Amino acid sequence: MVIETKHAFLRNLNTTWLEAGKGKPQIILFLHGYPDNPRVWSEQIKYFSAKYHVVCPYARGTFASEPGEDLQRFSSQSICLDLLEILKIVDPKNKKKVTVVGHDLGGAIAWRLATYLGPKLSQLIIINSLSIEQMASRLKSRPRQWFNSWYIFPFLIPNVSEKWVGKFSKRLLPWAYRLGGLTTKKFPKIDSNYPFPVATLRQYRAFAKEALSSLRQPSPRIKTPTLVIWGNSDPFLLAPTLDEIEPYAEKLTIRILQGGHWIFRECPEVVNPLIENFCQLGESHAGATEKTF
Amino acid sequence: MFTKVLYDPQALALQIKRQKKYAWDLEREISWKQGVNSASYLLPIDSDAIAFPGASLEQQLAISQLLGLIVNSTIAELEDVTTKLRFNCWSQILRSYPVGPELVELGELFFEEEKKHSRAFNRYNLEFCKSTGIDVSDLVRLLPKAYGSLFLKAISQNAKWGGHAFWWVVAAVEEVSIDIYKDLSPFKKDIDPLFHEVHLRHMEEESRHHNYAFLMLEVIRERNPSLSDLFFSKTDRALGQFFSTSWVIAELSKVFAAKEIKNKHPFFEVIASCEPLFKALGPRELAKKLFVSAPYISLVINGRNHKKTCEMAKEQKAFSFPFPAPTSSSTSVKLAFSDQEVRHGN
Numbered sequence: 233m234v235i236e237t238k239h240a241f242l243r244n245l246n247t248t249w250l251e252a253g254k255g256k257p258q259i260i261l262f263l264h265g266y267p268d269n270p271r272v273w274s275e276q277i278k279y280f281s282a283k284y285h286v287v288c289p290y291a292r293g294t295f296a297s298e299p300g301e302d303l304q305r306f307s308s309q310s311i312c313l314d315l316l317e318i319l320k321i322v323d324p325k326n327k328k329k330v331t332v333v334g335h336d337l338g339g340a341i342a343w344r345l346a347t348y349l350g351p352k353l354s355q356l357i358i359i360n361s362l363s364i365e366q367m368a369s370r371l372k373s374r375p376r377q378w379f380n381s382w383y384i385f386p387f388l389i390p391n392v393s394e395k396w397v398g399k400f401s402k403r404l405l406p407w408a409y410r411l412g413g414l415t416t417k418k419f420p421k422i423d424s425n426y427p428f429p430v431a432t433l434r435q436y437r438a439f440a441k442e443a444l445s446s447l448r449q450p451s452p453r454i455k456t457p458t459l460v461i462w463g464n465s466d467p468f469l470l471a472p473t474l475d476e477i478e479p480y481a482e483k484l485t486i487r488i489l490q491g492g493h494w495i496f497r498e499c500p501e502v503v504n505p506l507i508e509n510f511c512q513l514g515e516s517h518a519g520a521t522e523k524t525f
Numbered sequence: 526m527f528t529k530v531l532y533d534p535q536a537l538a539l540q541i542k543r544q545k546k547y548a549w550d551l552e553r554e555i556s557w558k559q560g561v562n563s564a565s566y567l568l569p570i571d572s573d574a575i576a577f578p579g580a581s582l583e584q585q586l587a588i589s590q591l592l593g594l595i596v597n598s599t600i601a602e603l604e605d606v607t608t609k610l611r612f613n614c615w616s617q618i619l620r621s622y623p624v625g626p627e628l629v630e631l632g633e634l635f636f637e638e639e640k641k642h643s644r645a646f647n648r649y650n651l652e653f654c655k656s657t658g659i660d661v662s663d664l665v666r667l668l669p670k671a672y673g674s675l676f677l678k679a680i681s682q683n684a685k686w687g688g689h690a691f692w693w694v695v696a697a698v699e700e701v702s703i704d705i706y707k708d709l710s711p712f713k714k715d716i717d718p719l720f721h722e723v724h725l726r727h728m729e730e731e732s733r734h735h736n737y738a739f740l741m742l743e744v745i746r747e748r749n750p751s752l753s754d755l756f757f758s759k760t761d762r763a764l765g766q767f768f769s770t771s772w773v774i775a776e777l778s779k780v781f782a783a784k785e786i787k788n789k790h791p792f793f794e795v796i797a798s799c800e801p802l803f804k805a806l807g808p809r810e811l812a813k814k815l816f817v818s819a820p821y822i823s824l825v826i827n828g829r830n831h832k833k834t835c836e837m838a839k840e841q842k843a844f845s846f847p848f849p850a851p852t853s854s855s856t857s858v859k860l861a862f863s864d865q866e867v868r869h870g871n
Binding site: 374376470474487 | 528
């Protein structure tokens with residue numbers, strides 16, 4: 233398996249992504265969360281690159297993906313435009329269908345990207361993540377989420393949060409992984425030379441701004457088969473209810489599994505086949521919950 | 526207890542496959558044509574004939590038969606009730622914690638099978654009426670009815686308020702119905718063959734799907750609890766036990782309506798003749814008998830007999846109703862095959 237690190241100057245900023253399984257007929261786009269990097273998907277890259285063209289972009293402000301000055305570059309719309317540019321480069325003939333898999337903040341972007349991709353989107357897979365709208369309405373209806381999301385609020389304070397996160401960056405990542413249910417063995421490889429993605433914190437601020445407006449103007453319902461995978465003991469996000477997700481996805485399957493926030497790293501032997509089966513049988517799998525209720 | 530299975534889609538998919546593969550057809554796979562042998566016991570009884578000490582051979586046979594019909598009707602009613610409470614007690618819970626499509630499909634199968642079982646037991650009771658010449662509407666007066674009962678109202682209200690007493694009751698019923706078959710299976714050659722067959726078929730499917738109620742109790746525990754959920758998780762089992770036990774006792778008292786219809790059929794006449802035997806027991810002795818040692822009845826009404834449910838309650842730290850410790854009593858049908866001829870109906 234060859235994993236290539238690709239760079240391009242997109243929309244005036246340097247952008248980086250990992251690519252494997254080039255030449256395979258379908259793209260699977262993995263979007264990581266905060267404070268991860270695409271290496272968090274290592275088990276998925278290994279598994280899927282045999283059959284899929286795997287693309288894992290670095291989030292803005294992570295490694296060589298430049299953050300830019302403007303907060304607007306961290307908005308979900310702007311990130312989606314960057315991702316569309318990446319897709320143009322990896323599939324210049326625009327012939328490949330795309331499966332989007334998003335985790336954490338990457339999941340929020342995946343929900344938005346799904347509305348932009350239209351018929352090019354083959355499946356949407358969300359792992360322990362909510363869209364910006366879903367999170368906003370959850371904070372309104374489930375007060376307990378405020379307690380689980382306590383860490384977001386300091387992130388919303390400019391400069392101060394960057395300073396503190398920068399100061400404790402070495403301890404922060406292992407602490408977050410441990411809290412999220414990962415044992416040291418399952419930690420993604422942390423390169424000591426790799427700079428901690430402090431600038432990516434601005435994503436939280438951009439998303440918080442969007443959240444306020446999203447309550448007034450909810451996104452359209454996605455028609456593509458959507459699979460939501462959730463580790464039941466996520467300390468950051470409460471497990472979803474069908475009522476929270478159903479208004480945003482027409483053909484929805486939710487699977488709650490035993491695990492934490494990084495369920496795909498914790499038990500890739502369960503999650504990978506679920507994703508693969510869903511990609512193959514998306515239509516028939518989806519709607520199982522819908523038929524019943 | 527069932528957490529691992531709950532989150533194991535493969536194990537659940539395997540269970541779906543097994544349930545579908547071995548599901549039986551109510552019409553084709555139960556030999557209804559053989560009819561009911563009206564001279565046979567339905568349930569083996571103890572030396573005190575449940576709560577009628579000193580009953581004659583004829584009375585013992587009638588008690589065994591009536592008890593069999595009551596057990597059938599109790600299970601049929603409770604299993605039928607499950608479908609009525611499906612929305613509040615099942616759909617709503619799975620919407621609030623959507624574990625996966627397999628659990629939904631298993632639920633669909635569960636409700637389908639419960640409905641079928643209910644029909645099978647009611648059908649047996651009809652067959653009994655046919656072979657004995659008893660008017661169904663007369664027999665129904667002596668049998669339990671859940672619809673319109675305080676029990677059903679209480680369980681529905683509990684569900685509407687967000688409680689889950691329903692699943693504690695279902696878990697207990699599932700467990701009891703398997704235990705009842707265990708008690709009667711050693712006598713399979715001596716009891717009515719059709720009665721045995723219906724209970725065997727029922728037990729087969731129950732043992733394949735009996736974990737569903739426990740899985741639902743796990744779902745309820747696993748979902749993010751609200752304050753009311755925490756309250757209900759402590760009180761629901763005791764509440765379910767209180768209402769189901771009171772319902773069964775109230776419904777059992779219907780047997781005394783036999784004296785009002787004793788002229789309609791000799792079966793009712795024999796049953797009515799048992800009343801003085803029952804009344805000979807003092808209230809304390811009677812309560813002890815029903816809760817502690819009466820076969821089948823103590824199994825149904827005494828929560829301490831429901832071992833798996835007790836284990837689950839212990840695990841979930843749920844309160845239980847303080848029932849006395851049950852004792853087992855030996856049962857028999859040998860009297861039915863003595864020299865004395867005992868007949869009912871035609």
